[in-house]
Amino acid sequence: MPLNWDLVWSSFGPLISGAVTGTIPLTLASFALGLALALLVALMRLSRNAVLSGAARFYVSVIRGTPLLVQLFVIFYGLPTIGVKLDPWPSAIIAFSLNVGGYAAEIIRAAILSVPKGQWEAGHTIGMSRGQSLRRIILPQAARVSVPPLSNTFISLVKDTSLASLILVTELFRNAQQIAAFSQEFMVLYLEAALVYWVICLALSSGQSALEKRLDRYVAH
Amino acid sequence: MSPTSPPAGASPGQPPSTGKPHAKPVLSVRNLAKAFGSNVVLRDIDLDVRRGNVVALIGPSGSGKTTVLRSLNGLETPDAGTVTFADTATGKDLSLDFSARVTRKDIAELRDRSAMVFQHYNLFPHMTVLQNVIEGPIQVQKRKRAEAVAEAEKLLARVGLGDKRDSYPFELSGGQQQRVGIVRALALKPQLLLFDEPTSALDPELVGDVLGVIQELAEEGWTMVIVTHELAFARQVADEVIFMDGGVVVERGPAAEVLRAPRQERTRQFIKRLLHEF
Numbered sequence: 001m002p003l004n005w006d007l008v009w010s011s012f013g014p015l016i017s018g019a020v021t022g023t024i025p026l027t028l029a030s031f032a033l034g035l036a037l038a039l040l041v042a043l044m045r046l047s048r049n050a051v052l053s054g055a056a057r058f059y060v061s062v063i064r065g066t067p068l069l070v071q072l073f074v075i076f077y078g079l080p081t082i083g084v085k086l087d088p089w090p091s092a093i094i095a096f097s098l099n100v101g102g103y104a105a106e107i108i109r110a111a112i113l114s115v116p117k118g119q120w121e122a123g124h125t126i127g128m129s130r131g132q133s134l135r136r137i138i139l140p141q142a143a144r145v146s147v148p149p150l151s152n153t154f155i156s157l158v159k160d161t162s163l164a165s166l167i168l169v170t171e172l173f174r175n176a177q178q179i180a181a182f183s184q185e186f187m188v189l190y191l192e193a194a195l196v197y198w199v200i201c202l203a204l205s206s207g208q209s210a211l212e213k214r215l216d217r218y219v220a221h
Numbered sequence: 222m223s224p225t226s227p228p229a230g231a232s233p234g235q236p237p238s239t240g241k242p243h244a245k246p247v248l249s250v251r252n253l254a255k256a257f258g259s260n261v262v263l264r265d266i267d268l269d270v271r272r273g274n275v276v277a278l279i280g281p282s283g284s285g286k287t288t289v290l291r292s293l294n295g296l297e298t299p300d301a302g303t304v305t306f307a308d309t310a311t312g313k314d315l316s317l318d319f320s321a322r323v324t325r326k327d328i329a330e331l332r333d334r335s336a337m338v339f340q341h342y343n344l345f346p347h348m349t350v351l352q353n354v355i356e357g358p359i360q361v362q363k364r365k366r367a368e369a370v371a372e373a374e375k376l377l378a379r380v381g382l383g384d385k386r387d388s389y390p391f392e393l394s395g396g397q398q399q400r401v402g403i404v405r406a407l408a409l410k411p412q413l414l415l416f417d418e419p420t421s422a423l424d425p426e427l428v429g430d431v432l433g434v435i436q437e438l439a440e441e442g443w444t445m446v447i448v449t450h451e452l453a454f455a456r457q458v459a460d461e462v463i464f465m466d467g468g469v470v471v472e473r474g475p476a477a478e479v480l481r482a483p484r485q486e487r488t489r490q491f492i493k494r495l496l497h498e499f
Contacts, residue, residue, distance in 0.1 A: 116343075118341060118343040119345065121296050122339065122345065124295065124296060125296070125406075126357030126405065127329070127333060127361035132360065137345055140347045141347055217389070218347050218389040220392075
């Protein structure tokens with residue numbers, strides 16, 4: 001069967017537009033919210049308050065112990081039955097943020113714990129409170145340690161947003177599906193979609209390298 | 222006044238004391254006690270430090286000397302006992318009774334009075350030398366940046382690190398890092414400097430530089446408590462030497478007496494063993 005080159009070229013447009021208006025903003029919004037949530041959850045887990053750390057532990061356990069697709073469906077298809085009706089976009093952002101929050105919380109917690117105890121003490125001896133020490137001394141050092149694993153989470157998220165096609169969010173993969181169904185060129189469209197995801201992730205990987213290099217400037221090599 | 226002179230805050234109008242003891246100690250510790258479970262680490266520790274004096278705490282590892290030092294800076298919380306800092310400027314002393322409830326605010330006030338120099342330096346690795354030194358003055362004491370920088374530069378020059386202000390700690394030798402640690406403590410203008418085995422982590426050839434700096438501070442009249450294994454150094458700089466073992470003070474007195482002619486058998490044993498090692 002000859003390759004339909006016209007279709008190959010003309011379908012890139014909708015796929016890239018799906019990435020730019022769907023996949024990428026969905027990823028960025030979910031990652032930003034997820035990280036903020038993760039920091040909060042990590043601090044809760046590290047707190048001496050048993051209720052806070054227990055709640056954090058429970059949240060992480062649920063998020064990591066259930067499929068993302070199920071989480072997405074509970075929010076978009078499940079919540080309306082108890083009267084909470086959300087549009088596709090907010091549903092997707094909530095589901096992905098919660099998911100990132102669970103995974104990244106563990107990364108951030110481990111990164112905070114990896115900073116030597118002497119750094120807290122040095123913060124205290126110059127008069128800093130726990131909050132100040134955390135903000136000025138501990139988190140900047142934890143950030144360096146957590147960039148590689150957080151980049152993993154970020155890159156996974158880019159690909160996971162394809163699941164949003166199942167709750168009717170117009171993004172890269174949903175556009176690919178629609179063109180594929182219409183043209184019956186499944187192989188072409190899905191390989192194209194794969195290629196666009198790959199290119200996005202390549203760009204993120206190089207961003208990760210640059211960031212690591214920047215954060216490594218104060219470490220002996 | 223030289224940039225490393227002790228802060229005048231404690232008693233404005235008075236010249237920095239140079240060894241002449243004041244009637245009232247800057248720091249008095251009474252009946253300090255601490256245990257981890259059934260393991261008693263401190264029992265009934267008393268300690269008086271007069272302004273401009275240097276007290277050296279010596280003793281085998283596990284004797285509790287570091288715990289005493291850390292308690293003074295609120296890095297350990299004793300189970301009982303009192304720590305009192307005299308404030309000759311306001312006449313209002315700071316007194317913490319660890320047998321009662323001690324709040325975070327109490328600990329914060331206690332920390333304001335002293336600054337610690339750590340065995341492993343504990344410099345902030347993500348900050349340059351200058352940033353390490355000005356972090357406390359700017360972020361905690363809310364002093365003007367220009368003033369804090371100028372002071373930090375003077376202090377760094379004093380310890381021979383004027384050209385390292387923009388280096389990161391990993392680019393420095395251990396001796397240089399420890400001198401930054403000392404400058405970071407000095408920049409806070411504490412009433413009391415605390416040294417926790419400041420040369421134990423250093424290569425032998427770097428020990429002298431750091432001890433030299435500490436000796437200069439002693440001569441300038443800084444009040445200091447030093448935990449150390451360097452007996453020769455203790456004899457040189459300390460006004461009083463306290464020998465601890467098993468969580469209690471075994472012997473105390475003028476440096477020359479305790480180190481040269483100890484009265485207690487345990488002190489004799491310890492000094493003999495330490496001298497044999499070197």
